[in-house]
Amino acid sequence: MNVSEDFSEDIESIGINKIVPTLLETALLATGMGFAAVARVTESRWVTCQAVDNISFGLSPGDELPVETTLCHEVRQFDQEIVIDDVEGDPVYRDHHCPVRYQFRSYISLPIYRADGSFFGTICAIDPEPRSLKRDAVVSMFRLFARLIGESLDTEAVLAQNRDDLKRERNLADVQEKFIAILAHDLRNPISALSAGFRLLERDEPNPRSSQLIGLMKGSVQRMSLLIENLLDQARSRDGGAIIIEHNPETTLEAALRQILSEFQATAPERIMDIEIDIPGTVYCDSARIAQLFSNLVSNAVTHGTSNQPIVVRAVIQDDDFVLSVANSGTPIAGEQIETLFMPYERGADRPSREGLGLGLFIASEIAKGHDGTLDASSDDRMTVFTFRMPRDARVRQTG
DSSP states (O other), X not given: OOTTOOOHHHHHHHHTOTHHHHHHHHHHHHHOOSEEEEEEEOSSOEEEEEEEESSOOOOOTTOEEOXXXXXXXXXHHHTOOEEXXXXXXXXTTTTOHHHHHHTOSEEEEEEEEOTXXXXXXXXXXXXXXXOOXXXXXXXXXXXXXXXXXXXXXXXXXXXXXXXXXXXXXXHHHHHHHHHHHHHHHHHHHHHXXXXXXXXXXXXXOOOHHHHHHHHHHHHHHHHHHHHHHHHHHHHHHHTTOOOOOOOEEESOHHHHHHHHHHXXXXXOTTSOEEEEEEOOSOEEEOHHHHHHHHHHHHHHHHHHSOTTSOEEEEEEEETTEEEEEEEXXXXXXXXXXXXXXXXXXXXXXXXXXXXXXXXXXXXXXXXXXXXXXXXXXEEOSXXXXXXXXXXXXXXXXXXX
């Protein structure tokens, strides 16, 4: 006996298959037989995978018989079905050692094949009394059951492989998320050092050429800082924590938005901006997060808009809502791409100029949701417009 073969997976795949016991029970009810099993059969082993035993034959999953003592051995060897109504009257098997050894008079065994045609084992049944088995209905039923079991084996194998693949992908995703979070966090210090260095350089009354270079480098640092904050926010979101929104009655939201615009105009003075900001009174929001959303939208417009056309910015109160929009001209975004714009790491394949990781719009949309608001995009040959709308006082909508 070759005990080195490990059939534990085969036994498990049959054992967890809920249809197998039903098929075996049905076979016994239809034929009047007392014992039915699915067996894994190879050249050297016969192993029980599943059994229904009403005659105390004594086999359970994992139990073995010497393969050479079984008729299933011949089913495998000669690729044939064996059906016996009564051993005592059967010219082939009346003197066979197997019926004598296991004390049965009626017997049926059919091969089970995997989808690739390889032999798996048998579905078999025995009884100490004669049974009428050589009927088309009975044999056809066993053939159907054998085919169903064979097909289920491959389904289970595919599901098991998919589960393993999914587990590996999840583990890899967890590692990547941790790496991104650690990387983004650790980059904060050198970025802060660069920003401090630029502030010192500006105090030394640099010449126009160095002032221009400092401005460009500050712009790069600003974009790097924005990317780092986006990475950290996305990592928090993937880790099960939503972006934290702290609602406060803000009267300085307009000043925060104008500060963002000043920073962009300092780093990209050649870009024309058409600006309308009018936010009288109080907006109940997280002004730092709104500023982050706004910065992402303006950065997107600077990156993708036509350089000689204005970026149009509007921030106003409409119908007791705060409405913020950023528009730019340039290549329109295809309709099917708009549907994925707010997904992380999504970038349009037909927009080769797109930079970054595709996190800015995702983070902006998450900030919008955190304010009980919406962030929408529209695009045509004339303009691409991103519009954020939220209730001026989110508490009214949350409790109303």
